[in-house]
Amino acid sequence: MSENRxxxxxxxxxxxxxxxxxxxxxxxxxxxxxxxxxxxxKTRLAAEVAAALGAPLIEWHIKSTTKARQGxxxxxAVARLRDSQLGDPRVGDIGHYIVRGKLWEAFACPVRPxxxxxxxxxxxxxxxxxxxxxxxxMEFHVYETRETVRAVHRPIIxxxxxxxxxxxxxxxxxxxxxxxxxxxxxxxxxxVAVHFPDLKKDLLAEALNVFFEIREMPGLKKRPSTSxxxxxxxLLLAEDIPPEALRAGEERRSIPPLHGALLKNEQDVHLFxxxxxxxxxxxR
Amino acid sequence: MLTGFIExxxxxxxxIGLGEYLTLLDGLRARVTGPSVEDFYFYARLALIKDxxxxxxxxxxxxxxxxxxxxxxxxxxxxxxxxIPAEWLRRLSELHLSDEERAQIEELGWDELMRRLIERLxxxxxxxxxxxxxxxxxxxxxxxxxxxxxxxxxxxxxxxxGRAVKVWDRxxxxxxxxxxxxxxxxxxxxxxxxxxxxxxxxxxxxxxDDTIESTARxxxxxxxxxxxxxxxxxxxxxxxxxxGSMDWHVRICEELFSAARAEFKHLKHYYxxxxxxxxxxxxxxxxxxxxxxxxELLNTYGPDWRLVxxxxxxxxxxxxxxxxxxxEHVNEEPGAVWLQRLFAAWPRAVWLNPQPETAWEQTMSLRxxxxxxxxxxxxxxxxxxxxxxxxxxxxxx
Numbered sequence: 001m002s003e004n005r006x007x008x009x010x011x012x013x014x015x016x017x018x019x020x021x022x023x024x025x026x027x028x029x030x031x032x033x034x035x036x037x038x039x040x041x042k043t044r045l046a047a048e049v050a051a052a053l054g055a056p057l058i059e060w061h062i063k064s065t066t067k068a069r070q071g072x073x074x075x076x077a078v079a080r081l082r083d084s085q086l087g088d089p090r091v092g093d094i095g096h097y098i099v100r101g102k103l104w105e106a107f108a109c110p111v112r113p114x115x116x117x118x119x120x121x122x123x124x125x126x127x128x129x130x131x132x133x134x135x136x137x138m139e140f141h142v143y144e145t146r147e148t149v150r151a152v153h154r155p156i157i158x159x160x161x162x163x164x165x166x167x168x169x170x171x172x173x174x175x176x177x178x179x180x181x182x183x184x185x186x187x188x189x190x191x192v193a194v195h196f197p198d199l200k201k202d203l204l205a206e207a208l209n210v211f212f213e214i215r216e217m218p219g220l221k222k223r224p225s226t227s228x229x230x231x232x233x234x235l236l237l238a239e240d241i242p243p244e245a246l247r248a249g250e251e252r253r254s255i256p257p258l259h260g261a262l263l264k265n266e267q268d269v270h271l272f273x274x275x276x277x278x279x280x281x282x283x284r
Numbered sequence: 285m286l287t288g289f290i291e292x293x294x295x296x297x298x299x300i301g302l303g304e305y306l307t308l309l310d311g312l313r314a315r316v317t318g319p320s321v322e323d324f325y326f327y328a329r330l331a332l333i334k335d336x337x338x339x340x341x342x343x344x345x346x347x348x349x350x351x352x353x354x355x356x357x358x359x360x361x362x363x364x365x366x367x368i369p370a371e372w373l374r375r376l377s378e379l380h381l382s383d384e385e386r387a388q389i390e391e392l393g394w395d396e397l398m399r400r401l402i403e404r405l406x407x408x409x410x411x412x413x414x415x416x417x418x419x420x421x422x423x424x425x426x427x428x429x430x431x432x433x434x435x436x437x438x439x440x441x442x443x444x445x446g447r448a449v450k451v452w453d454r455x456x457x458x459x460x461x462x463x464x465x466x467x468x469x470x471x472x473x474x475x476x477x478x479x480x481x482x483x484x485x486x487x488x489x490x491x492x493d494d495t496i497e498s499t500a501r502x503x504x505x506x507x508x509x510x511x512x513x514x515x516x517x518x519x520x521x522x523x524x525x526x527x528g529s530m531d532w533h534v535r536i537c538e539e540l541f542s543a544a545r546a547e548f549k550h551l552k553h554y555y556x557x558x559x560x561x562x563x564x565x566x567x568x569x570x571x572x573x574x575x576x577x578x579x580e581l582l583n584t585y586g587p588d589w590r591l592v593x594x595x596x597x598x599x600x601x602x603x604x605x606x607x608x609x610x611x612e613h614v615n616e617e618p619g620a621v622w623l624q625r626l627f628a629a630w631p632r633a634v635w636l637n638p639q640p641e642t643a644w645e646q647t648m649s650l651r652x653x654x655x656x657x658x659x660x661x662x663x664x665x666x667x668x669x670x671x672x673x674x675x676x677x678x679x680x681x
Binding site: 016017020021023024027028030033035078081082085169172173175176177178179 | 299301303304307310311314316317323326327330331333334335336339490505506
């Protein structure tokens with residue numbers, strides 16, 4: 001199992017603690033619960049693990065209406081009823097009306113897959129509790145056909161959460177937990193280099209200055225994160241903004257170009273403008 | 285060795301069970317980590333800690349258990365190495381000094397500090413934490429570590445404010461650590477007991493029983509029957525005390541509020557200050573201009589609504605019993621009259637109080653309100669909310 005170790009990919013910079021977390025989860029066959037600020041690559045992780053290990057990726061995106069059962073299977077009673085009225089011969093076999101869910105798909109996969117359960121905190125608070133046994137033993141029972149589905153290979157399960165709801169203890173006990181720390185400057189440079197290999201050094205340095213300056217501004221509702229920085233750099237390149245336009249000197253006197261990619265909140269933009277106004281006044 | 289580590293973590297309030305410990309051992313046996321301490325640090329965190337709020341506490345325990353065992357005195361030829369038991373240095377509390385105190389300590393120079401440390405080491409016989417004299421941790425004495433003393437002498441570990449070397453000494457997760465007794469989840473689970481389902485709205489869910497019956501009656505031809513989906517039909521009117529003595533409890537009220545919001549479809553909230561008088565308000569920023577007469581509340585919401593008042597009921601007793609005694613305005617009728625009206629209009633009502641229950645007897649205004657609320661006052665804790673919900677369901681105290 002451990003001959004395939006995840007070490008990050010060409011497009012994804014994984015710090016050592018994250019690769020350790022993924023490898024430990026894969027080796028012991030336990031789900032990995034990933035939390036972190038929005039935009040730090042939680043969802044991307046599963047796709048990159050799958051790509052790195054050459055495993056198929058099965059994605060299960062959770063909504064507020066998602067039920068745990070839907071991940072296992074659904075019994076399409078209405079279709080069966082309709083078929084029975086039309087005299088379809090298939091109606092005798094109930095198995096035709098069992099619709100497989102994502103978890104079943106992952107359990108039945110002939111090679112070891114990566115299963116992403118995205119934003120588990122969006123669902124009802126009882127949702128994680130309904131998956132305890134399934135995640136623990138990697139098996140479940142189908143009542144309609146009286147068969148038990150067992151995982152061929154324990155899938156590598158990556159679960160993401162945005163902390164909207166607290167998860168129950170019993171569920172947490174069964175998972176490995178990793179909190180993705182916001183990347184420091186060096187890691188950020190490595191991440192940017194992966195996405196924009198030809199970016200000029202001076203532009204990057206100025207852009208990172210602006211970025212970290214904004215992140216450290218007190219009172220921001222939503223601090224920009226990695227994905228916002230990457231979007232912003234893309235825009236800067238597309239508009240061909242010179243590095244000088246970003247340079248601020250000691251105190252920022254003007255709002256950086258294309259700031260809409262970094263600040264997504266109207267109040268944050270106002271706050272930022274107010275600060276710049278104050279700087280200007282002090283500078284006079 | 286690991287058992288001791290687990291015990292140390294548990295002693296610091298980290299919820300680690302046997303399951304986590306076994307997982308940790310499993311992983312070590314399967315050699316998921318390399319031989320370095322840093323790998324072990326990350327892996328043990330992965331397996332044992334399930335909440336980023338606990339990362340900081342974990343870091344501290346880890347540093348103490350694996351790093352702070354050997355405490356070394358600064359290299360000074362005159363003084364040989366002195367070992368200080370690691371237990372002394374276990375960081376128990378954090379303390380903040382006022383600026384004046386900082387200045388005072390800064391006046392003591394380095395030499396003076398050293399001299400006194402030696403003296404004190406000789407005097408001290410036990411371990412000590414968080415005071416301002418003996419050597420220990422987290423205190424404001426200049427000796428020990430993790431304390432706040434600008435001229436302090438470090439004994440083992442890394443300083444809180446200095447640049448640190450080890451990962452676990454970086455303490456990056458400090459902001460995430462908070463010990464909330466009442467999580468939103470707990471509150472929601474407690475509030476859930478008040479749910480009462482009723483069918484209302486458009487008929488869009490299949491009624492299986494009725495469909496089978498109608499189909500049978502229809503000689504086997506399918507006759508689908510639909511019913512409206514079930515919704516939580518409980519209606520809650522929430523009155524929240526804000527400002528003044530309630531500032532201490534803002535956080536807990538916010539949690540309750542956000543939990544209640546998600547749990548009930550019909551939830552109306554209004555604010556008041558100290559005691560309910562002739563008007564309340566919805567928006568705290570416009571509380572002076574946009575007020576809602578309390579009489580309007582009485583007329584708008586029928587007796588099927590449940591009334592939940594959250595307040596510490598701590599004020600001058602005159603604010604309840606007398607005319608013109610409100611701290612904010614001239615009230616023509618005493619608060620007690622309004623409270624009586626509220627409790628008469630909504631027979632199912634409770635008062636939640638963030639003050640600890642043991643302190644209730646000591647405050648006169650609290651006893652007064654307790655009587656007005658017909659003893660249906662409950663502490664704002666999980667157990668208290670449970671009792672309150674039971675009272676709301678049964679209508680009795």
